[in-house]
Amino acid sequence: MVRDKKSGLKWSIDDKPVTIAKWDGAAVKNSLDDAVRKIMKEKYKYEENFKLVDIRLVICTVSCIFAMFALAWDYFYPFPESCTVLFICVVSYFIMMGILTFYTAYIEKSHFLVTHEKDQAGIDPDNVWVVDSCLKRFDDMYTLEIHFTNGTSKVERESSLTKSVSSWFDESGTLQLELFEKDVQSLHDNISSLEKKEK
Known part of the structure; x- marks a missing residue:
């Protein structure tokens, strides 16, 4: 395993940069969704729930x-x-x-990822993070929404962004993960900061 200095995520040596055909909307959306899944599971150590x-x-x-x-x-x-x-x-x-x-x-709607944030003490119910995405056909605007449900209080919060996919892909169609991770982290931290203020 090696650590990407820019993104902070650990990547296997055999991992290759994600390169797709820029005009293939499905491939673009799938590669971004996969990157979100990797960030939520590896950076934040959340456990994926496959129930849906x-x-x-x-x-x-x-x-x-x-x-x-x-x-x-x-x-x-x-x-x-x-x-x-x-x-x-x-x-x-x-x-x-x-x-x-x-x-x-x-x-199921547009949910492509449901993860559980375990309570460190193992006493309280899990916090649930649900991630949705949307990339309309023949459109370059990718919408990412993160929904959070507090396991104890059941309070729900959400944060979203809409950006052109060109913000994260270079001219050759390679995903610039460090740029995308910053935006995902910003959404996540926005919810986390609100949650901390409530406590």
Whole structure:
């Protein structure tokens, strides 16, 4: 492991600078989201909570089970004998897809990271940090939001920024992590300072 003098983060020797095609919006957003994940987990030592992703995977798995069962049933009991089972499986699959759409739109939303800040004494409930991001198609403005929930008081705070992705990528499409980390740290510290004033 080596330490980046500018950013303070530890990077493995085999890590390479993140370079992407500048005009690929999805790649730009994913690389910035991954950088936030790395900062929150390695700089602040927060533990990632995979519950949102796990629920989505369960919904998708159940949907696939319905589809696979319909396929297997039709193989052993060819149509029209399998008509009733196929109908039930198809309807169930579309219901599960509806549930998935509702879940991603109204529950998971644009959250790509949920982390827990453990109480040092191990007595109080965890503080929860939720991170959202948005980069619209054909737009260069990246929005990052950090939501904080105090584990004890349940008080919620949030901080956000919107900047052009050109602030963090050079002309070759390489992410300048030290610049991006400063902005993420500023959002984080803004919330932390408010939290300390309340205590």
